Amino acid sequence: MKEAISTYCRELKLGGSLVENIDKIKAVTHEEFLLRLFEAEVMKRKAAKKTKILKNAKFDMIKTFADYEFKDIQIPKSISQEDIVTAGFIERKENLILFGPVGTGKTHLAMAIGAEACGQFKNVRFYRTAALVNDLIEAKKNGNLNRFLKQLSAIDLLICDEWGYIPFDREGAQLLFQVVADCYERRSVIITTNLEFGKWNAIFYDERLTSAIIDRLIHHSHILMFGGASYRLKNSCMN
Numbered sequence: 001m002k003e004a005i006s007t008y009c010r011e012l013k014l015g016g017s018l019v020e021n022i023d024k025i026k027a028v029t030h031e032e033f034l035l036r037l038f039e040a041e042v043m044k045r046k047a048a049k050k051t052k053i054l055k056n057a058k059f060d061m062i063k064t065f066a067d068y069e070f071k072d073i074q075i076p077k078s079i080s081q082e083d084i085v086t087a088g089f090i091e092r093k094e095n096l097i098l099f100g101p102v103g104t105g106k107t108h109l110a111m112a113i114g115a116e117a118c119g120q121f122k123n124v125r126f127y128r129t130a131a132l133v134n135d136l137i138e139a140k141k142n143g144n145l146n147r148f149l150k151q152l153s154a155i156d157l158l159i160c161d162e163w164g165y166i167p168f169d170r171e172g173a174q175l176l177f178q179v180v181a182d183c184y185e186r187r188s189v190i191i192t193t194n195l196e197f198g199k200w201n202a203i204f205y206d207e208r209l210t211s212a213i214i215d216r217l218i219h220h221s222h223i224l225m226f227g228g229a230s231y232r233l234k235n236s237c238m239n
Contacts (some may be wrong), residue, residue, distance in 0.1 A: 050119060057124040063111035072104065074225035082111075084224075085168065087117040090157055090188045097219060098192045100226025106192035110159050113190065122156040124133075129176070130166045131193075136175040145175075152179060157188045164195035167203040177213050184216045 025040070027033035033220055054062070065085050079096075083089055089096065096113070098106040114124045129136075139148035152158065158179070168176065183189050195203070197214055204210045 023169050049121060052120060053123060054115065056120045057116065058124050059111055059116055059126045061111070062115055063108045065112045068105070068108065068112060069177055072227045073100075073109075074097040074165055074227070076222050076224070084113065084114065087113050087120065087157070088124070088223070090122060091150060093185055093188055095221040096190045097217065097221055097223045098190065098226060099196070099223060100194060102194055104226040106226055107161050110161060110190045110192050113126065114157060114159050117157050121190055124157045124159065125152065125155045125156060126159045127161065129160045129163045132160060132179070133168055133172040133176055137172055137177070139173065140171075149178070149182060153182060153186070155187060157168065159190045159192075161192045161237060162193045163193040164200065164203050167205070170205065173204040173206060173209055175211055180213050183222065189217065 001129060020201055022037070025033055025036045075084070079094075084096070087103055096110075098109060100106060111126065114126055117124050136145070136148065139145045180189070195220075200214060201207055201210045204213065
């Protein structure tokens with residue numbers, strides 16, 4: 001009988017786990033049995049979808065809010081800590097700019113927000129900014145730029161880590177501006193940087209382009225200021 005049920009499940013595209021769960025479910029009525037059976041299948045599919053979304057985000061590692069401290073972060077009145085940890089700003093297509101010295105938890109926070117968004121079935125993509133620019137240049141060289149930009153347009157949150165650590169050539173700067181312009185009021189962006197706005201011209205080498213990028217990023221944005229000593233330095237001193 002199980003083989004017949006399995007055949008029907010394949011024809012109806014219900015998944016093989018339905019058969020696997022038949023003997024595990026305890027129920028008094030047929031209705032309750034079906035309810036528990038379908039509940040188990042839905043939970044499995046949701047877990048698989050979350051895993052896939054998290055994998056597609058391309059995080060270097062998975063970070064969460066467990067034990068994360070906000071005490072050295074100045075959060076503007078325009079957004080609450082609750083709105084940050086629940087990634088609520090993404091629904092409003094708002095941006096976060098995480099500014100402060102190296103090692104103060106900017107990347108950790110960006111990744112934790114990204115992981116939370118993945119848990120809500122939002123599409124996220126994490127990039128070291130230099131790697132994003134390299135991928136854009138490579139896609140253009142290979143004639144795949146439009147396809148690459150279309151892939152980026154399907155995400156809800158783009159995270160650009162280490163923004164401004166490496167200067168770009170003119171082509172790279174223009175391509176990065178295209179990404180920022182495409183995101184404007186369509187999807188959220190998180191940027192982590194230790195470079196104040198006044199020095200961004202040093203990485204883009206074009207005042208007009210720099211002004212255009214800043215203009216699009218800071219509109220609908222919340223700037224979080226990070227202070228305190230480097231976590232990595234503190235941890236190394238404790239060893």
